[in-house]
Amino acid sequence: MKALYADGTVKETEDELPVIRHTASHIMAQAVQRLYPGTKLAIGPAIDDGFYYDFDKEGGFSPEDLDAIEAEMKKIIKENLKLETYTLPRAEAIDYLRSRGEDYKVQLVEDLPEDAPISFYKQGEFVDLCAGPHALYTKAVKAFKLLSLAGAYWRGDEKNKMLSRIYGTAFESKEKLEAYLNMLEEAKKRDHRKLGKELGLFAIMEEGPGFPFFLPNGMVLKNTLIDYWRGLHTRENYYEISTPIILNQALWLRSGHWDHYKDNMYTTMIDDEVYCVKPMNCPGGMLVYKTEPRSYRDLPIRMGELGLVHRHEKSGTLHGLFRVRCFTQDDAHIFMRPDQVEQEIEGVVRLIDEVYSKFGFKYHVELSTRPEDSMGSDEDWENATNALINALTTMGLDYVVNEGDGAFYGPKIDFHLEDCLGRTWQCGTIQLDFQMPQRFELEYTGSDGEKHRPIMLHRVIFGSIERFIGILTEHYAGRFPVWLAPVQVRVLSVSEKSFDYASKVAAELKAAGIRMELDNSDNKIGYKIREAQLQKIPYMLVLGEKETADGTVVTVRTREGQDLGALKLEDFIAMVRQETADRV
RNA sequence: GCCGCCGUGGCUAAGGGGUAUAGCGAUGCCUUGGUAAGGCAUAGGUCGUGGGUUCGAUUCCCAUCGGCGGCUCCA
Numbered sequence: 018m019k020a021l022y023a024d025g026t027v028k029e030t031e032d033e034l035p036v037i038r039h040t041a042s043h044i045m046a047q048a049v050q051r052l053y054p055g056t057k058l059a060i061g062p063a064i065d066d067g068f069y070y071d072f073d074k075e076g077g078f079s080p081e082d083l084d085a086i087e088a089e090m091k092k093i094i095k096e097n098l099k100l101e102t103y104t105l106p107r108a109e110a111i112d113y114l115r116s117r118g119e120d121y122k123v124q125l126v127e128d129l130p131e132d133a134p135i136s137f138y139k140q141g142e143f144v145d146l147c148a149g150p151h152a153l154y155t156k157a158v159k160a161f162k163l164l165s166l167a168g169a170y171w172r173g174d175e176k177n178k179m180l181s182r183i184y185g186t187a188f189e190s191k192e193k194l195e196a197y198l199n200m201l202e203e204a205k206k207r208d209h210r211k212l213g214k215e216l217g218l219f220a221i222m223e224e225g226p227g228f229p230f231f232l233p234n235g236m237v238l239k240n241t242l243i244d245y246w247r248g249l250h251t252r253e254n255y256y257e258i259s260t261p262i263i264l265n266q267a268l269w270l271r272s273g274h275w276d277h278y279k280d281n282m283y284t285t286m287i288d289d290e291v292y293c294v295k296p297m298n299c300p301g302g303m304l305v306y307k308t309e310p311r312s313y314r315d316l317p318i319r320m321g322e323l324g325l326v327h328r329h330e331k332s333g334t335l336h337g338l339f340r341v342r343c344f345t346q347d348d349a350h351i352f353m354r355p356d357q358v359e360q361e362i363e364g365v366v367r368l369i370d371e372v373y374s375k376f377g378f379k380y381h382v383e384l385s386t387r388p389e390d391s392m393g394s395d396e397d398w399e400n401a402t403n404a405l406i407n408a409l410t411t412m413g414l415d416y417v418v419n420e421g422d423g424a425f426y427g428p429k430i431d432f433h434l435e436d437c438l439g440r441t442w443q444c445g446t447i448q449l450d451f452q453m454p455q456r457f458e459l460e461y462t463g464s465d466g467e468k469h470r471p472i473m474l475h476r477v478i479f480g481s482i483e484r485f486i487g488i489l490t491e492h493y494a495g496r497f498p499v500w501l502a503p504v505q506v507r508v509l510s511v512s513e514k515s516f517d518y519a520s521k522v523a524a525e526l527k528a529a530g531i532r533m534e535l536d537n538s539d540n541k542i543g544y545k546i547r548e549a550q551l552q553k554i555p556y557m558l559v560l561g562e563k564e565t566a567d568g569t570v571v572t573v574r575t576r577e578g579q580d581l582g583a584l585k586l587e588d589f590i591a592m593v594r595q596e597t598a599d600r601v
Numbered sequence: 602g603c604c605g606c607c608g609u610g611g612c613u614a615a616g617g618g619g620u621a622u623a624g625c626g627a628u629g630c631c632u633u634g635g636u637a638a639g640g641c642a643u644a645g646g647u648c649g650u651g652g653g654u655u656c657g658a659u660u661c662c663c664a665u666c667g668g669c670g671g672c673u674c675c676a
Contacts, residue, residue, distance in 0.1 A: 167671030168604025175673045331602045481676045512633040547637035
């Protein structure tokens, strides 16, 4: 497709989707200004899966407005306006925008570097400050749809005015747009909040917004993940500890949390003293380290803790299990000598990769650097950040830098996983910390007989078990692999003639340690299969007169709809146990 | 927290100024049926909560709580 660039040239573009979408956003802005004169424009870029435009309109928009805007956009496309581009000198550009009342655009120009060319795009009566490129005619936007309305702060700063953002998407063809809309529908079916309810995994009640309840099936998932986690950590020579949920405020003053994290902390009074509900496990870990004198020979000490932390998150940010107010971190604190830092970081990176690979997750890595509100010397921060970079480089891991997003006590490597819509959520993290050991005066005796200060690593693999379960649910669309499935087998009797045999088989499965359910209801077999299918149970055993007569076989149906035929019960049990043991 | 939308029996929804409707589910009875929904019947709702307007509110208005989509923030 040919595109019009801001220097006036027309070139073939490789990447036409962003061009189409950006042009669609201009058409939307034009439609909005036709329908609602006086609406001011902020920014309107193409994004990964569509486009948006931020508007400043008195009273905002209603969902019905979207239909009207869409209709007007279709008219503009039909008018097939030609796009033109031109540049203006800075002062002239500002005057022009001011004359049109485009205050936000004026600000944008004022913030451009002195020598930057200031380009405009024009289609019909509509003009917008824009770097392009754009389609040549409005007709190039063949397939689009407006999707949602949202508030968005001007320049993403909550101190600024809240603007009205309209999201939409556009594609090269109607077919691709349809395919995308279908994908959104499919994604809704995988949403862990929906599946969590349908499969009886968890519930979040009005009585505790952001505080999830785990239901029996979800609890099996959680415990199974924890079993797996414990096995790995034993193999990797971790100890496990558990520290209290509520600790005296003095501890949090000492750790720096009170100064840097109190907005997220819950407090309570005990015997007239302030206590805090822990938002992190590290201070407790510090105290455990100090319970004994430590030698350089003891290091590294890898101290794991499945800690339940509580954090006050703003109400609008809560999101199923992805964003909650209390969650279990599969935490660990590693106390090391300076010469052990890199090997320990690498060990954790490998462990995270092992776990994520096990589930077939795609992930990306971010390096988060020093935030504004933080503690410690520049030198410590630089050393810590370099240590993380070195480890990443040595391991050949690609990463993006997330400036200023580190913890208040140190920089971190973050591992992000995708949900069903491709949104990413931070799960694993490795944080290097020189501050806590100083604040808590941690020591070990070196080979020289002198006291030295250890360096500490905070790390999680799952991150939050709750969030991880949410991701897992969407990743598998609720069809958990056998080893994780809350119910692995459901025994279905065809009629009451096989009730006894079904009960006997169920008892044997249970005795073999298989998670099973027995359906001896008087429903028809088709109905029972449907129920088991909707619960996404991996194996269904269909037991009727044939199996009863034989007395040793079970007929196996998988949730994929596959009929494995008649198997000896003992062979079926061996198979399920093997799959469970192999965690496949 | 902010902007917009939403809140009807266990679930999914329809409705709308005159105390409400369906499907699924539940329960009971009939049916004993071989790979995704057998039939009949019954029960279940102070329409999120609190105010207001009105002869009358679930419906309109205000507040509040909760949810959804974003923004900000973050595991």
